[in-house]
Amino acid sequence: MDYELERLKEKAIADRNIEPEDAITLYRIGLERPFMLFAYASEITQFYKGKKISFCSIINAKSGLCPEDCKFCAQSSHYNTDAEIYPLLSNKTIVERAAQAKEQGAHMFGIVTSGTEIDSDEEWKTIEESVKEINHIGIKPCGSLGMLDKKRAEKLKKAGLFRYHHNLETARSYFSHICTTHDYDEDIETIKNAKEAGLSTCCGGIIGLGETMEQRIELAFTIKELDVDSVPINILNPIKGTPLEHQRPLSPMEVLITLSIFRFIMPDKDIKVCGGKEKNLRQLLPLAILAGCNSLMTGNYLTTPGRNAQSDMEMVMDLGFYPGI
Secondary structure, three states: OOHHHHHHHHHHHHHOOOOHHHHHHHHHHHHHOHHHHHHHHHHHHHHHHOOEEEEEEEEEEEEOOEOOOOOOOOOEOOOOOOOOOEOOOOHHHHHHHHHHHHHOOOOEEEEEEOOOEOOOHHHHHHHHHHHHHHHHHOOEEEEEOEOOOHHHHHHHHHHOOOEEEOOOEOOOOOHHHOOOOOOHHHHHHHHHHHHHOOOEEEOOEEEOOOOOHHHHHHHHHHHHHHOOOEEEEEEOOOOOOOOOOOOOOOOHHHHHHHHHHHHHHOOOOEEEEOOOHHHHHHHHOOHHHHOOOOEEEOEOOOOOOOEOHHHHHHHHHHOOOEEOO
C-alpha cells in the first residue's frame, strides 16, 4: 500500500476536497510511480462512476472565420490554415448526423459552432429546431455555441437542450498567452448562465499549450469551483498555420498523470478525454480509462480526424467496462 496515495484517495472520496498542495504531491508521486497513481485514481472513478463509460459525438455545424485569436485554433480568422469555412449547416444535416451518432453508440451529441457567439435569429431558430428533433431520436442534445447570456440559455433549456459546453481552455494565469480577444471572466459567466438556466454543463480545456503542471492544476480547481458536470480534457494537436504549430507535444505519461490528478481534484465528475487523444496517447490510449477518465469523445473532432466509434467501444469492453451514463 502507498500510504500517501491512500490518504489522498480517502480524502478525495470522503471530502471531495483535496488541496492544491495535495495535487502537487500527486504530480511528484506520478513522476516516480505513475502506475500506482493511475490505480488509485481508478479506484476513485469506480467508487463514483462504477464501470460505465459514456460516449459523446459532435458535429462541426459552422466552421471557420472566428474573430477570436486563440493560438491553438484552426478556425481563427487570424491564422492561415486549411480548415474548412462554411455557414451553419441545415437542420436536416444536423439531425441526420445525430441519428448516425446514436446508431454508433453515442449517448450525447454536440452541436458546435465557430465564432464568439451566435448572433443571427435565423441561426438560433435552426439550432433550437435541431435540438427539439434530436430529443425525439433518443440521444441527448448538447450545444457549444460560444458566449451565452441568461435569456438565450433559458431558451435553449426550453427547446430541450441537455448540456451546454464552453471551455476555459487554460488557467487564468496563462490565458493571456493563448487568447487576447476576450476576457477569462466572459467564459466563466457563460458557464454560470447555463447553470442558472438549469442546463447540465461541460467545461474543461486543452493541455499541452505550453502551460506548467501547476497551471493545469489551477485550471482544474477553477473548474471544480464552477461545479460543472463534465470536464473535457483535450490534448493539443498542433495545427499548421497557428502560432502553436511547433509546440512540443506532451508525452503519453504526462497526459495520463494529468488525467489522474483531475480525477483526484474532481472525484465525482465526468472526466472526458477528447481531442488529440489518439495522437498524443498513441498505444497508451486504453490507460486513460484506467487513469481516471469515465467518458470519451468518439468519432471526428472539429477540424481533425478521430477514431471510429466501434474501436472505442471495443477498447472499453476489452478493459472490462461498458457503455452507459
